[in-house]
Amino acid sequence: MVVSNTENKRKWDKKFFCVYCKTMQAKLPRHLERKHASEIEVAQILSLAKNTAERKDKISALRALGLFQHNTGVFKTGAGVLIPKRRPKEPTTPTKYLPCEKCGEFYVKKQLARHQLKCKKMANAGKPCGRDRSVQARSALLIPTGKNASTRFKCLIMSKMTHDGVFQEIATDKLIQTFGESLLEKLGHEERHHRMISNRCRELGRFMLEVKKIDSGVKTLTELITPSKYQTVKKGVQNVAGFDFETNTFKTPSLALKLGQSLKKCACVLKGSFMEDNILRHSVDDINSFLELVELKWTTEMASKAHRTLEERKWNAPRRLPLAKDIVVLNKFLLKEDARLCSQIIKQPSVNTFEQLTEVALCRTLVLNCRRVGEVQYMHLKDYKETTHIDEDSDIFKSLSDSEKALTKKLRRIEIRGKKGRKVPVILTEDMQSTINLLVEKREECGVSNSNKYLFPSLRHESGHYRAHVVLRKMAVASGAQNPSSLTSTKLRKHVATMTQLLNLRTHELDALATFMGHDIRVHRQYYRLQDDAMELAKVSKLLINLDKGKLSLMKNRNLDELVVASDESLSEDEEIDDLEKDEMPINSVGNDITSFPSTSALTGHATEKFFKNSSAESVKKSVTMKSKRRHVKPRPWSQDELVNVRQFFRGFIHLKKVPRKEDVQKFLEKHGAQLHQRSWSDVKWCVKNSFSKILE
Template identity: 30%
Template sequence: MHMEYLRNRGNFAHNVDVLNAGVGNLVPRKQPRKDCQAQNFLHCIHCHGFFTKNVLWRHMMTCKFKPSVPQKPGKTRVQALCAFAVPPPPGVKVEFWKLLNNMVQDEVYSVLKSNFCIMEYGEHLYNRLGYDVGKHEYIRQKLRELGRLLICSRKNTSLKTIKDHIKPANFMQVVESVKLLAGYDSKTHAYRCPSLALKIGHNLTKISMLLESHANLQNDYSAAKDARTFRRVYETRWNELISAASLRTLQESKWNTPLLLPFTKDVQTLHSYLDVQQQDLHSKLSTEVSPQTWAKLAKVILAQVILFNRRRAGEVSKMTLSAYVCQNPSDPHEDVNEALSDLEKKLCQHFSRIEIRGKRGRKVPVLLTPVMKQGLDLLVGTRQECEVPRENVYLFARPSALLPNTELDQLADFLGHDVRVHRQFYRLPEGTLKLAKISKVLMALDQGRLAEFKGKTLDDINIDPEESQVTTTRREENDTAVPDVSESKSQKRDKGRQPFKRKMWEKEEILAVKKHMMSFITSCRVPGKSDCDKCLELEKVALKKRNWLAIKFYIKNRITALKNKV
């Protein structure tokens, strides 16, 4: 048995040298019946014997040198594990080699692993993004895109390497290969996979930059000039030949796509169910420590935080334990306190704010209700007793398990859009502003009453965190209030921009406008100055407090309201 192991180790060292050099004869554990290429073989991770891929899994089940101790859970694909057993080529990092060998061991994998430019591009991406395990799948995806391009080019063009794709003289062949790979239809001028064509274009430009930098370091000015010239040709012709049709295909595919939105009642039912589950699991875990109960409670609270904050799952699930323990206090500074209303001060006391990493490294806040914080405190306090590994840095960990190799990508700024505020709050600290203002919208969403505040600003919504009823400071009217421009323009502003003074439209004024301007509302046309002046002339008494701009904006707001109803 020991002699067999020594023989395998010797053959393993020989096979590694042959694979790295690309010259020589391989020594498999068993000779295959048919001739096979080198990429069809892999070494057993236990005995280092050389087997074909299609029988390797069978050998692994009965290998004499397989350890008797149970393997740690995680990635168990046989081919990936065995591929990592081969030492990395000279100059390739072990960490990047492990990332690479987690791919499916197919033709694309063999091609990209043997191409210098693709490997160089992969290491470039790993140096930038490798610290985040969630980005490893993205890196593998970029490499596989280039591997598929190279396979397609070798079958249909004279291009044999990725470096050949960067030469300006071969640009039209690159275009031909990309069209074939992305499924371009010359009759409909559409792509079967338009996003792939766009992604490959971006990858080629980045590779051209890497090749130019290497050429400059080696004083190869001819190669550097080729890379620069390729980018110039790319900037001039790529949009015409590839991007325009790809973007058009993407846009047209979204036409007439139904928008599926949940009913308010369904959202309320989900929140109610999670609240009941959270209370029940919290009580059980407080009474008796159990890894199963801990995991269930973590899932429920994770769902609550995602729903309440309207966050993408990847952002909240990656929240670290240190971020929760070192969360920012919600109490605003004394000077800031003076600029907040009593309600906003109460909201700052009610919610807790945690800042986590979002898309593109942005800092994004997450708000926690007292019930959520109470449950998270219990989870943190019982981590060790519930067998959560100490090396697991995430708040929503899994007891007695390793982390998955890939997670969802991080995305979006706070709520996915830019929230604008009045000038008087412009210089408030960012954390206090988001806690005091955005929490109103989140509570309205949580209660399923957001539709009641259509057209309202953040300052117009008053929600007591301890009550379920929601009130507004503005009177509910069927007609929208408009700014009195005549008064606002007549007043000189000495210090900055002041908010408009709004006047609610009286019933007599509304009837006067509808009498002469209803045709503009029904046809969704905004009237001009002459049309508004005619209305004022005919209704001098009823509209004596209005000017032509007030009438124009009233009609505009009515049209907007009609469009929103549709």
């Protein structure tokens, strides 16, 4: 670029491009009057009085059009001098400049949005300039970005990219554009995939910038799809993904994995284009050799290290699932906000109230159903309106209980598109339905475009939607939850899968839960159902302790809940036997009376006589009286139902011929106490003892 000054003074040598003769002219108005007076635009200018504002505006428009044609030619050919509206004082790169989408003058990217606030043509068009990035994205479309990029790819993908060095790499690389167009052809029918396509292309652009630092002779990605450049490709991926040779790990392992997949697809895309060309068909062998080399080495040298890095980061990492009280706090907050905003929007509809109520409705739907954020935020308005009600005459409906039938009448089920095209349901309660109905009713009044197809629309974009994870994070913080960072959609889904382990769900019930969550039962068990530390210690350790004691063979056909381990298994063998003997002592034995007597073997001769003399006669009399009272109590016989309940619950103890402790019996009484007619815990313990002692038949 030409600068505007020298070492001592300013230069006045700026020239302009003539749109008619394609030459540079220092005095463009005089040149137009002398050489092109017969042109329609020039004739209109000459018909106006000199020094008038209208004449100056028309001359400026022709001057801007000429400079735009010249500058776009510089970008297209990669040669020449760029002429901006204001030349820089110091040398700089042309990539820092973009044209105004109305007047065509080139400005520094950071000042482009400011210029459009003053641009006369932009003011006449009545179009809002928008944010800096959106202005730059629209202006970047005016610059030639590549001979082979389709208009659809430019408008949908490249127009939304940040105009930086990575963008320039994509704009000048034919293979990256072709790769992006192949993804757009496959996934472009859904707008939500456009961001992913843009990210994959930008990853390749970042990769190319690193490769050019390693090998300055490489210009395009096509030159790397050959066996001789495999090491260059490998080093480029290592650099961009931050590979540490000392620890043999990646800083960004997911980027290394995605780049490996993208490079393989680029090779396949290039192979397909070469096979269609008779001249380039001989180069297919090099591409096949490159793919074979990647297949042989990439997994060992790159992918395995990236996967290992990802796995090691999960080891001993804190797995903080949402607390039940945090979920309750969040739900109470959402209900309160829902009621407040609904009353406000009914009395006085406003854009701010509509936006807040939309966020609350989106968050409530997400939390209730524990859906993925990408499923709820993309819900369509037509899916909500076309929901069908349950057929009450169906056989399945008739087989439900009364409470389940009542739920089906109150709840609303919507089927939406989930991950990998699966059909997943979303359930809405009555109050959630009333809130969404209110939002649908106020859409047009609050400025939602008719072209917006989403159920939770964003007013900031004509066809946009709210990002569910951002809304959930905002609501979690605002609710005052103790640990708002744990209230994410993924952790809520894992919380559901983990807590259901406390229930004794059968196989078909687990299948139904996994289907509702939108994944396979194997994925449900492997990735979502986390093994809590306490549960792992309590249940799995029972198996290991019994195995260590040699008792596992006695517990065949038992599950983890039915395994029995004494609470003091860590004691020695003798201590354990003594403790069991104490537990098995009858409740009406001498040792359990108020006055205990030492054994006769422990006292002899004079010691025995001294002991009885010193003993209180009253205590002896009281003891004998209590013993006599106990003998007069008639034992209550156990009914058959009571015996079945006891033996079923304590089958593990009976099988091991082991007396249950008080805490074990208390658990049984909490569950079956109402059916035992006020039996004490000691009665139950002795029932178990008699069961394996063959006293009761």
